[in-house]
Amino acid sequence: QVQLVESGGGLVQAGGSLRLSCAASGRTFSNYAMGWFRQAPGKEREFVASIRWGGASTYYTDSVKGRFTISRDNAENTVYLQMNSLKPEDTAVYYCTAAKNGWPRLAPHESDYWGQGTQVTVSS
Numbered sequence: 001q002v003q004l005v006e007s008g009g010g011l012v013q014a015g016g017s018l019r020l021s022c023a024a025s026g027r028t029f030s031n032y033a034m035g036w037f038r039q040a041p042g043k044e045r046e047f048v049a050s051i052r053w054g055g056a057s058t059y060y061t062d063s064v065k066g067r068f069t070i071s072r073d074n075a076e077n078t079v080y081l082q083m084n085s086l087k088p089e090d091t092a093v094y095y096c097t098a099a100k101n102g103w104p105r106l107a108p109h110e111s112d113y114w115g116q117g118t119q120v121t122v123s124s
Contacts, residue, residue: 002026002113004096009118012086016122020081022096022115029053033099034072034079035106038092038120045095049081050106059104064090086122093117 008020022034035050049060049070058070069082079096095117102110 002098004098004113004115006094006096006115006118009094009120011121011123014086014088014122014124016086017082017084018086018120020083020094020096020118020120022079022081024077024079024096024098029077029098031100032112033103033106034070035097035099035111036070036079036081037095037097037106037108037111038090039095039117040092043092045108047106048094050099050104051079052103053098057104061105083120086120088122088124091120091122093119 003025005023012018032053033050036048037045038048039045047061051058051070067085072079096115097111098113099106099111
């Protein structure tokens with residue numbers, strides 16, 4: 001059974017940092033791109049960042065460039081999202097995803113697997 005389990009969300013003040021983790025299990029993801037999406041209340045789910053499981057290529061949406069960093073640890077089957085200089089508009093539920101197609105800017109309908117989400121709240 002494939003599982004993506006996120007952790008690391010929480011409440012932080014504007015300007016602060018959080019690191020999200022996504023532990024993947026149940027299959028080999030070497031041919032997949034891993035990504036993060038987020039969804040704020042009343043808004044559509046939006047792409048945040050992606051990384052190739054088998055390589056170092058990364059891609060970010062413009063609003064997080066220079067502040068967020070996606071990385072992966074192949075030995076631990078884990079993907080991370082380091083979020084710095086957080087802003088109130090970053091408040092959302094963050095989801096980890098795995099997609100065989102759609103690289104680099106993943107789309108929700110192209111994602112094959114999803115985690116349950118982790119809440120990130122940034123106070124002003």
